[in-house]
Amino acid sequence: MAFFSKPKYSTVTVKKKDMPQGLWRKCPLSGEIIYTKELEQNQNVVPKSGYHFPIAAPDRIRFLVDPDSFEEFDAGLEPVDPLGFKDLVPYTERVAKYQQASGQKEAVICGLAKIHAIPVSLAVMDFRFGAGSMGSVVGEKITRAIERAIERKCSCIIFSASGGARMQEGILSLMQMAKTSAALARLARARLPYISVLTHPTTGGVTASFATLGDVILAEPGALIGFAGPRVIKEATNRDLPEGFQSSEFFLEHGLVDQIVSRLEMRDRIAALLRLLQTGAPGAGRAAG
Amino acid sequence: MDSNLYILEFEKPLRELSSQLQSLQRSAQENQLDLSADIASIEAKLVATKRQIYSSLSAWQRVQLARHPRRPYSLDYIRALFTGFEQLHGDRLFRDDPSIVGGPALFDGRPVMLIAQQKGRNTKENLLRNFGMPNPEGYRKALRLMKMADKFGLPVICLVDTPGAFPGIGAEERHVAEAIAVNLREMASFGVPQISVVIGEGGSGGALGIAVTDRVYILENAYYSVISPESCSAILWKDKNSAAQAATALRLGDQEMLKRFGIVDGVVPEPLGGAHNDPEEAAANLRTVLSAALKDLSRLSPDELRDARYQRFRALGAFEAPPQTPAAAPSTETVQKNSGNSVPATT
Numbered sequence: 001m002a003f004f005s006k007p008k009y010s011t012v013t014v015k016k017k018d019m020p021q022g023l024w025r026k027c028p029l030s031g032e033i034i035y036t037k038e039l040e041q042n043q044n045v046v047p048k049s050g051y052h053f054p055i056a057a058p059d060r061i062r063f064l065v066d067p068d069s070f071e072e073f074d075a076g077l078e079p080v081d082p083l084g085f086k087d088l089v090p091y092t093e094r095v096a097k098y099q100q101a102s103g104q105k106e107a108v109i110c111g112l113a114k115i116h117a118i119p120v121s122l123a124v125m126d127f128r129f130g131a132g133s134m135g136s137v138v139g140e141k142i143t144r145a146i147e148r149a150i151e152r153k154c155s156c157i158i159f160s161a162s163g164g165a166r167m168q169e170g171i172l173s174l175m176q177m178a179k180t181s182a183a184l185a186r187l188a189r190a191r192l193p194y195i196s197v198l199t200h201p202t203t204g205g206v207t208a209s210f211a212t213l214g215d216v217i218l219a220e221p222g223a224l225i226g227f228a229g230p231r232v233i234k235e236a237t238n239r240d241l242p243e244g245f246q247s248s249e250f251f252l253e254h255g256l257v258d259q260i261v262s263r264l265e266m267r268d269r270i271a272a273l274l275r276l277l278q279t280g281a282p283g284a285g286r287a288a289g
Numbered sequence: 290m291d292s293n294l295y296i297l298e299f300e301k302p303l304r305e306l307s308s309q310l311q312s313l314q315r316s317a318q319e320n321q322l323d324l325s326a327d328i329a330s331i332e333a334k335l336v337a338t339k340r341q342i343y344s345s346l347s348a349w350q351r352v353q354l355a356r357h358p359r360r361p362y363s364l365d366y367i368r369a370l371f372t373g374f375e376q377l378h379g380d381r382l383f384r385d386d387p388s389i390v391g392g393p394a395l396f397d398g399r400p401v402m403l404i405a406q407q408k409g410r411n412t413k414e415n416l417l418r419n420f421g422m423p424n425p426e427g428y429r430k431a432l433r434l435m436k437m438a439d440k441f442g443l444p445v446i447c448l449v450d451t452p453g454a455f456p457g458i459g460a461e462e463r464h465v466a467e468a469i470a471v472n473l474r475e476m477a478s479f480g481v482p483q484i485s486v487v488i489g490e491g492g493s494g495g496a497l498g499i500a501v502t503d504r505v506y507i508l509e510n511a512y513y514s515v516i517s518p519e520s521c522s523a524i525l526w527k528d529k530n531s532a533a534q535a536a537t538a539l540r541l542g543d544q545e546m547l548k549r550f551g552i553v554d555g556v557v558p559e560p561l562g563g564a565h566n567d568p569e570e571a572a573a574n575l576r577t578v579l580s581a582a583l584k585d586l587s588r589l590s591p592d593e594l595r596d597a598r599y600q601r602f603r604a605l606g607a608f609e610a611p612p613q614t615p616a617a618a619p620s621t622e623t624v625q626k627n628s629g630n631s632v633p634a635t636t
Contacts, residue, residue, distance in 0.1 A: 076611035082550070085538050087525035136606035143603065165493075165515045167525065170539050171552050174515040175605040177494060178501045181473035182602050188474070205515070207466035208454075208494040213474055227466035227494070228456030232520070236456045246461060256464045 027051050043263045052220050052263055054200060056102075057109045057126035060159060064267050065113035065122065072111040074144055077137045079106060083170045091168040094130065102129045106137040107162070110145040112152065116271035118278065121149035124159040127201070131163035134206055138166075139176020142210060146183040146194075155193040155278050157270060160211040164204015177209035184213050193277040195270055198225050198248065198257065212256065216273055218266075219248035219257045295358045299342055299350050303562070306335045339561050346510070349533035351542025352518060354510040355489045356452075359565040361572070363390065363405035363448040366488065369572035370579070371396050374403065379430060383463060386427035388419045388451070389499070391434045393443060397580060402438035404431045404499055405448035408489070421490070422455035425468035428498050432472050439479045444583055447485040447499040452517060454495030469498040476501035477599060480591025484582050486557065486575065487511045488564075503598050504582045505552065508571070509559040512541040513552065551605055554582075 196214025409415030483502035491513030
């Protein structure tokens with residue numbers, strides 16, 4: 001046990017008042033202070049350390065797809081309050097707050113796009129909206145994105161970022177897991193590729209449904225991935241968690257994740273995979289299911 | 290009630306009345322008195338109180354009943370309703386998970402595949418059964434058995450009774466989320482009739498992992514939830530002591546709501562006072578529902594089953610869609626319910 005507290009080193013001494021909020025960000029890996037504008041231009045990835053800050057769904061789409069190729073679908077779908085749910089705050093108030101803060105109606109943006117000229121049906125979750133939780137709207141929009149891939153005979157790409165199923169919509173949220181997974185069974189039968197990208201964090205009901213059903217599962221570096229959260233596991237098992245437990249790297253080693261891909265390379269890597277998998281040739285294997 | 294153990298708080302008035310009744314009966318016998326009028330009045334009061342308590346259970350009381358330590362578990366129903374159960378073990382990958390049991394058995398003389406989550410009745414059993422919380426192996430064993438059922442044309446019957454999948458280190462290392470997800474996808478594809486019944490706790494993804502079936506039923510005092518009331522309380526109320534409020538907010542035990550949302554196709558009635566008060570009657574009620582559902586589903590071809598099952602789950606959800614959405618959108622508010630279920634559903 002240390003008798004002396006560890007001195008806090010910092011390469012730059014900046015007084016709080018000199019640092020308007022949001023202008024600079026500190027890298028949690030290296031401690032480096034970075035100009036926010038520079039960070040945004042680099043897709044919220046710290047250039048030197050490679051640390052991935054979360055990125056809002058519209059920004060991710062902008063960096064990912066060919067310019068002007070994104071056509072959004074189902075943007076108008078809005079949540080309702082099927083249970084009349086109220087905890088410390090009524091659900092309707094929470095939704096209004098999320099919508100105002102994010103400028104979006106829900107926690108996922110879906111549409112058709114092209115990546116290096118390859119057509120895809122894309123769904124990108126946004127953690128800023130209610131911790132990316134999946135209620136009826138998220139489940140419906142993801143399902144429609146999968147069905148759209150089947151209609152258009154293109155690949156489906158889903159970026160996950162979610163705390164899990166949305167408690168405030170109760171059992172209906174749980175059913176979105178079944179709905180999205182059933183749609184993926186149809187996509188598989190149509191022999192169309194599905195690439196699932198796990199970003200920080202992907203947990204709970206999203207992990208236990210479409211996020212882990214990709215033909216290829218990619219993960220951004222350092223993302224928290226899991227079914228149960230680390231705190232819950234610690235409480236349930238009364239054990240210390242292994243180093244790096246539930247990180248992208250942990251799941252690459254344990255065989256769930258195919259590749260860890262930097263956000264800066266995501267676009268090229270997805271295109272490369274699609275060129276290899278989305279051949280349009282009739283499959284020789286037995287029909288899935 | 291034959292035991293002093295496990296009396297729930299709201300069951301106490303009944304306990305008092307029945308001990309009054311017993312002492313009256315005893316003194317009538319011992320002293321050769323005719324107390325039949327008193328006895329009859331207490332008996333009537335007992336029934337009335339029971340009816341009153343159990344017709345107005347709170348969400349939390351339902352949860353307590355669903356978790357009642359004397360409630361019949363899967364193997365109790367299996368013993369009562371099935372013959373020739375051949376339990377098959379293991380996922381052929383890692384190990385056997387005793388929190389999910391399964392194998393072929395006969396129901397009304399017809400082979401079916403059973404898959405059932407099993408809790409323990411005492412500490413020793415609970416250690417074996419992991420308190421009914423499956424590891425990934427359990428879901429993979431379930432999938433193996435469902436595939437076998439699909440291959441040999443056996444209907445699948447799943448009994449759901451779990452607080453949730455086990456939140457353990459090994460479970461994460463062996464991808465419990467993926468094991469559940471694969472089941473959700475594969476269950477949507479099978480061509481044999483599938484029925485699931487939530488007999489006690491329907492805890493989240495751990496329950497759904499064996500419940501993407503053509504028909505879903507729930508017992509009167511069981512609950513089906515996206516999250517345990519305790520975890521919900523910890524997250525939304527920031528403490529663990531608001532589980533009862535969380536249960537109310539989640540509307541646990543509100544089986545009418547489940548029917549209205551299309552989550553379940555029917556509610557299996559329980560004897561007055563809960564399944565543990567008369568396990569035989571509870572099993573008989575379950576038999577009626579299973580028989581009718583099996584008969585109904587056997588008329589459908591594999592493709593018809595698959596399509597109807599897809600539509601059943603595809604329709605679940607409640608949201609608002611503007612009429613001008615590019616993709617074909619359902620009308621303004623869709624709290625959709627599947628149609629065509631013709632199995633008796635009572636409460």
